[in-house]
Amino acid sequence: MAAPPIKAGRVHRFWLIKTKSPETCSISGEMYVVARMRPPKNVKAPAIVRAMPAALVDRISITRQVSQTVHAEETCDSDFRKHIKSSARCGPPIMLLVKLGGSVLTDKGRLRSPRRTAIRRLARELAAARAPLLVVHGAGSYGHILARKHRLNEGGATRAKRGAAARVQADVKALDGLVVDALIAAGLAAVPIPPSAVLSLDDGRVSSIDLTPFLEFSSMSFTPVTFGDVVRDLRRGFSICSGDLLMLELARAFRPERALFVADVDGLFTADPKTHKSARLLEAVKPSDLPQVKFRAASRTDVTGSIEGKVRRMFEIADHVDECWIVNGNVKNRVRDALRGRHVVGTRVSRGP
Amino acid sequence: MAAPPIKAGRVHRFWLIKTKSPETCSISGEMYVVARMRPPKNVKAPAIVRAMPAALVDRISITRQVSQTVHAEETCDSDFRKHIKSSARCGPPIMLLVKLGGSVLTDKGRLRSPRRTAIRRLARELAAARAPLLVVHGAGSYGHILARKHRLNEGGATRAKRGAAARVQADVKALDGLVVDALIAAGLAAVPIPPSAVLSLDDGRVSSIDLTPFLEFSSMSFTPVTFGDVVRDLRRGFSICSGDLLMLELARAFRPERALFVADVDGLFTADPKTHKSARLLEAVKPSDLPQVKFRAASRTDVTGSIEGKVRRMFEIADHVDECWIVNGNVKNRVRDALRGRHVVGTRVSRGP
Numbered sequence: 001m002a003a004p005p006i007k008a009g010r011v012h013r014f015w016l017i018k019t020k021s022p023e024t025c026s027i028s029g030e031m032y033v034v035a036r037m038r039p040p041k042n043v044k045a046p047a048i049v050r051a052m053p054a055a056l057v058d059r060i061s062i063t064r065q066v067s068q069t070v071h072a073e074e075t076c077d078s079d080f081r082k083h084i085k086s087s088a089r090c091g092p093p094i095m096l097l098v099k100l101g102g103s104v105l106t107d108k109g110r111l112r113s114p115r116r117t118a119i120r121r122l123a124r125e126l127a128a129a130r131a132p133l134l135v136v137h138g139a140g141s142y143g144h145i146l147a148r149k150h151r152l153n154e155g156g157a158t159r160a161k162r163g164a165a166a167r168v169q170a171d172v173k174a175l176d177g178l179v180v181d182a183l184i185a186a187g188l189a190a191v192p193i194p195p196s197a198v199l200s201l202d203d204g205r206v207s208s209i210d211l212t213p214f215l216e217f218s219s220m221s222f223t224p225v226t227f228g229d230v231v232r233d234l235r236r237g238f239s240i241c242s243g244d245l246l247m248l249e250l251a252r253a254f255r256p257e258r259a260l261f262v263a264d265v266d267g268l269f270t271a272d273p274k275t276h277k278s279a280r281l282l283e284a285v286k287p288s289d290l291p292q293v294k295f296r297a298a299s300r301t302d303v304t305g306s307i308e309g310k311v312r313r314m315f316e317i318a319d320h321v322d323e324c325w326i327v328n329g330n331v332k333n334r335v336r337d338a339l340r341g342r343h344v345v346g347t348r349v350s351r352g353p
Numbered sequence: 354m355a356a357p358p359i360k361a362g363r364v365h366r367f368w369l370i371k372t373k374s375p376e377t378c379s380i381s382g383e384m385y386v387v388a389r390m391r392p393p394k395n396v397k398a399p400a401i402v403r404a405m406p407a408a409l410v411d412r413i414s415i416t417r418q419v420s421q422t423v424h425a426e427e428t429c430d431s432d433f434r435k436h437i438k439s440s441a442r443c444g445p446p447i448m449l450l451v452k453l454g455g456s457v458l459t460d461k462g463r464l465r466s467p468r469r470t471a472i473r474r475l476a477r478e479l480a481a482a483r484a485p486l487l488v489v490h491g492a493g494s495y496g497h498i499l500a501r502k503h504r505l506n507e508g509g510a511t512r513a514k515r516g517a518a519a520r521v522q523a524d525v526k527a528l529d530g531l532v533v534d535a536l537i538a539a540g541l542a543a544v545p546i547p548p549s550a551v552l553s554l555d556d557g558r559v560s561s562i563d564l565t566p567f568l569e570f571s572s573m574s575f576t577p578v579t580f581g582d583v584v585r586d587l588r589r590g591f592s593i594c595s596g597d598l599l600m601l602e603l604a605r606a607f608r609p610e611r612a613l614f615v616a617d618v619d620g621l622f623t624a625d626p627k628t629h630k631s632a633r634l635l636e637a638v639k640p641s642d643l644p645q646v647k648f649r650a651a652s653r654t655d656v657t658g659s660i661e662g663k664v665r666r667m668f669e670i671a672d673h674v675d676e677c678w679i680v681n682g683n684v685k686n687r688v689r690d691a692l693r694g695r696h697v698v699g700t701r702v703s704r705g706p
Contacts, residue, residue, distance in 0.1 A: 162542035162575060169544055170533050177530065180523050189515035191522055197550040197566050210563060213550050216585050222515060232569050 095131045096339055097256040097321065099247050102138025102228070103264040104329040105175065111145050112171060114178050122262065122329055123182035129339035132218060134250055135183070135190070138243045139228040142175040143168055147230070147240055147303045153204075155236025165230045165238050169196055176227050188223045195241045199249075200232040206245065207234055211253050226250075228304065242304035244313045251320040259321045260338055261314065262329035267347030268311060272296045284348045287315050314349045324349040448484045449692055450609040450674065452600050455491025455581070456617040457682040458528065464498050465524060467531050475615065475682055476535035482692035485571060487603055488536070488543070491596045492581040495528040496521055500583070500593055500656045506557075508589025518583045518591050522549055529580050541576045548594045552602075553585040559598065560587055564606050579603075581657065595657035597666045604673040612674045613691055614667065615682035620700030621664060625649045637701045640668050667702045677702040 100122060107113040126133065139147075147153065150164035176192050183190035198210040214224045226246055233239035251259055269279040271294040282289065295308040304310075318324040327338045327346035338344045453475060460466040479486060492500075500506065503517035529545050536543035551563040567577045579599055586592035604612055622632040624647040635642065648661040657663075671677040680691045680699035691697045 157573065159542075159574075162573070163537065163540075166533075166537050166542040166544055166575065170530065170537060173526070173533075173545065174530060177523065177527060180519075180526075184516065184519050184523060187516075189512075189519040191519055191549065192526065192547070193550050194545070194547065196544065197546050198563075200565075200569070210551075212553075213585070216553070220510065220515070220585075220590055221512075222519065232566070232573075237573055 095257045096129060096133035097247065097250055097254070097259045098126060098133060098135050098262065098335075098339070099243050099260065100135065100137040100179070100262045100329065101264060102140025102142075102144065102243070104262055105137060105179065106140030106142060108141050108144065110141055112142050112174070114142075114175065116178070118330065119178055119182045120185070121332065122335060123179070123186040123188070125333060125336035126183065126339070127186035127188050128336045131339070132221070133223060133339075134214065134218065134254065134256070135179070135223060135225045136243045136246045136250065137176070137179055137225070137227045139168075139172045139175065142171040143228055143230075143240075144303050146171070152230055152238070153240045153303050155233055155239050157237050169230045172227055172229055176225065179227075180225055183223060183225065189221065190225050191217045191222045193217070193224050193226045195226055195229040195246060196231050199241060199246075200234060201236075201239050201241060202234045203236065204233070204239055206241075206249055209249055211249075214250065214254070240303055244304065244310055248313060248317050248320075251317045255320050257322045258339065258341070259317055259324045260335065261324075261326045261349075262335055263326055264328070264330055266328045266331075266345050267326045268293065268349075270294060281345070282347050284350065285311070286350050287312075311349070315351055318349045318351045448610045449482060449486035450600065450603055450607070450612045451479060451486060451488050451615065451688075451692070452596050452613065453488065453490040453532070453615045453682065454617060455493025455495075455497065455596070457615055458490060458532065459493030459495060461494050461497065463494055465495050465527070467495075467528065469531070471683065472531055472535045473538070474685065475688060476532070476539040476541070478686060478689035479536065479692070480539035480541050481689045484692070485574070486576060486692075487567065487571065487607065487609070488532070488576060488578045489596045489599045489603065490529070490532055490578070490580045492521075492525045492528065495524040496581055496583075496593075497656050499524070505583055505591070506593045506656050508586055508592050510590050522547075522583045525580055525582055529578065532580075533578055536576060536578065542574065543578050544570045544575045546570070546577050546579045548579055548582040548599060549584050552594055552599075553587060554589075554592050554594060555587045556589065557586070557592055559594075559602055562602055564602075567603065567607075593656055597657065597663055601666055601670050601673075604670045608673050610675045611692065611694070612670055612677045613688065614677075614679045614702075615688055616679055617681070617683055619681045619684075619698050620679045621646065621702075623647060634698070635700050637703065638664070639703050640665075664702070668704055671702045671704045 102108060104115070104122070105119055106115060126135065146164060146168050150161060150168075152161070152165055152168060155161075173192075173194065176194070180190045180192050193213050198213060200207050214226075217224050226243075228243040228246070229241055230238055231241040247259065247261075250256075265273055266281050268282045268285050269276075270282065270292060271279040273279040273281075275296070276294075282293070285293075290308070290311070293308075293311075295306060314324060314326070325338055325344075325346050325348055327334050327344055329335055331345075334344050334346070338346060455461060457468070457475065458472055459468060479488065499517060499521050503514060503521075505514070505518055505521060508514075526545075526547065529547070533543045533545050546566050551566060553560050567579075570577050579596075581596040581599070582594055583591055584594045600612065600614075603609075618626055619634050621635045621638050622629075623635065623645060624632040626632040626634075628649070629647075635646070638646075643661070643664070646661075646664075648659060667677060667679070678691055678697075678699050678701055680687050680697055682688055684698075687697050687699070691699060
C-alpha cells in the first residue's frame with residue numbers, strides 16, 4: 001500500500017505544521033515538517049508524514065497556509081522527490097490510532113485504582129501490532145470522580161476549583177505514567193504529550209491544538225501518548241478535554257488506517273449488556289442504526305458525556321479513517337488481532353450512507 | 354509597585370503570544386493574551402500579563418508581530434483601559450522565577466532517589482512566598498545518570514537510543530509528579546508543562562517554545578511547573594533541555610522581579626566548598642569576578658554542563674530580572690526568605706558593568 005508518487009498533473013494536498021513566518025508561536029528552524037494528506041477515501045493509500053528542508057517548502061509555496069491544494073507541476077522535480085525520500089527525519093506514516101478506555105485501565109468506581117495487569121497486557125498487545133501508532137487513553141477513576149465532584153467541566157476561577165483542577169491534572173498524569181511505563185517495558189518508545197500543554201478549548205470545543213509534537217515524535221518512531229485531561233478553556237478558564245475529542249482531532253489530522261476504541265464490553269449493544277441479558281451485539285453500526293439502540297442514562301461518574309454522545313463522535317472519526325472499531329480490551333489478544341486487521345468480535349463503526 | 358498607567362505619549366512595549374493569522378500553530382479563539390513588558394530596568398514596575406478581546410488587539414495593531422513598540426496614542430481610550438482592568442482572565446503578573454536544583458530534590462548519585470522531605474519543605478516555602486511564581490526544576494538522578502550513560506544529549510536514531518530517551522522522559526516526569534504533588538499539598542495549584550511538548554531545540558539551542566500555556570495558566574493563578582527534559586532537536590533528533598535553559602527563556606519572556614537558583618550549597622564559592630576548606634562564599638558575582646573562582650571539572654553525572662557554564666547562563670538571566678540569587682535549599686526557610694526579599698546568605702548574580 002505505497003502512497004501514489006508525486007506526479008505532474010496530479011493534485012496533492014499538503015499540510016504544513018510549522019511555518020517560517022516570524023509571528024507563529026512555534027518559530028521553526030531550517031527543517032519543516034510537512035504531512036502529505038491522503039487522497040480521497042476511495043483511493044487506498046496511507047498518509048505520509050515527512051520532513052523536508054525549508055528551501056523545498058518555499059518552492060512548493062505552502063509557507064503561509066495551514067492547508068493548501070498543491071498542483072504537482074510546482075513540485076515535480078527530481079530534487080524534491082529525492083529530499084522527500086532521503087530526509088533523515090522521515091518516519092513511517094501513522095497507521096493506527098488507539099483509544100484505551102478509562103474503564104479498562106482503571107476500576108471506574110474507586111478513586112485512582114489502576115488495573116495494572118490489564119495495562120501491562122494491553123501495552124504488550126499494542127507493541128505486538130508492530131506498526132506506527134498514536135495512543136490516547138481515558139482518565140477512568142483518576143479523572144472522572146473528582147472532576148464530577150468539583151464540576152470541573154464548567155470551569156471556574158475560585159481557589160477551590162483551581163486546586164481541584166490541579167489535583168485532577170496531577171492524577172491523570174499519574175495514570176499516564178503507568179501506561180507509558182508499561183508501553184516502554186513492552187518495547188515502545190512512548191512519549192507522553194499532555195493536552196494541557198498543547199491544546200485549548202473554547203467553550204468545550206477545540207480552539208487550538210499544536211500537532212507538531214505528535215508529528216515530530218512519531219516521525220522519529222516514538223509513540224506519542226495523550227489522554228483525557230483538564231485543559232485551558234478561553235471562556236470557562238479551564239474545562240475537560242475527553243480522550244474521544246482527542247481521537248477526533250488526531251484522526252482528522254493524521255488520517256490513520258485504523259481507529260480502535262478499546263472498551264470493557266464487546267462493542268455496541270442494543271442495550272447495556274451489563275444490565276440487559278437480551279442485549280445483542282451490533283457487528284456494524286451507522287448513524288441510521290441508532291434508533292434501535294436503547295442507551296442508558298449517562299453514568300454518574302462519567303463527566304465526558306453519555307454513551308450516545310461517544311458513539312456520535314465515533315461516526316465523525318470514522319469519516320477520517322479507513323476502519324473504525326470498538327473492541328473488548330478485557331479479552332486477551334483481541335486488541336492485538338484487531339490492530340493486525342484480523343476479524344475479531346466487535347462493532348465496526350462507519351459513517352454510512 | 355503598580356505598573357504605570359497606559360498614557361498617551363508614552364511608549365509601551367506589548368508582546369503578543371497568540372496571533373489571529375491562520376497559519377500560526379496555535380490558532381487562537383476570540384480572546385488574545387497579551388503581555389505588557391516591563392519598562393526599562395531603571396523604572397520600577399512589574400510585567401503585566403493580560404488577556405483582552407480580539408477587537409482591542411486589532412485596534413492597537415499588534416496582530417502580526419511577536420514584539421512591537423506601541424505608541425500609547427493608539428491605545429489610550431477608555432474602552433481599552435476598561436477591558437484591561439475588567440477582563441475575567443486577568444491575573445497578577447509573574448513576580449518570581451525559581452529553579453529547584455536537581456541536587457536538592459534528589460540524591461544525585463543514586464538512580465531515581467528523591468529527597469522527599471526536602472521536596473515537601475521547599476514546596477511549603479514556595480507557597481509561603483504568596484506571590485505569583487513560575488517553578489523550574491532539575492532532573493537530578495532521575496535524568497542525568499541514564500542521560501549520560503546513553504549520551505542522550507547527542508541525540509540519535511537507533512532503537513536503543515529512543516528507548517533510553519523515552520525512559521528518561523518518563524523518569525523526569527515521575528520526579529515532576531512528586532514536586533507537583535508537594536506543591537498542591539502546600540496549597541498551590543501547580544500545573545506541569547513538560548518541555549518535550551512545548552519546546553524544540555536546534556543543535557542544542559532553543560528553536561521554538563510555546564509560552565502560551567505558561568502565560569495562560571499563570572494568568573488564571575495556577576503555578577506552572579517545568580523541568581529539565583529530553584526534547585526534540587531539529588538536527589540531532591532529540592537532545593537535552595536543561596532547567597537553566599528554561600530559566601533563561603522564561604526570564605526573557607516574563608521579566609520577573611526575582612530569579613532564584615536553589616542549590617545544595619550556600620552560593621558560589623571561590624572553589625568547590627565540598628572539597629576545599631578554604632573556599633570563600635562570594636556574596637555577589639559579576640562576569641569580571643569569574644577569574645578568581647576555581648571551578649572544578651564538570652561533574653561526571655551532570656549532562657547539562659559545568660558549574661562555570663551554569664554561572665555564565667545566570668549572568669544572561671540576571672539581565673532580564675531585577676535580582677538574581679543563588680541560595681541554599683538545604684537550609685530551612687532560606688528559600689522562603691529570599692523569595693520575600695529578605696537579606697539571606699547567598700550569592701547575588703548581576704550582569705555587572
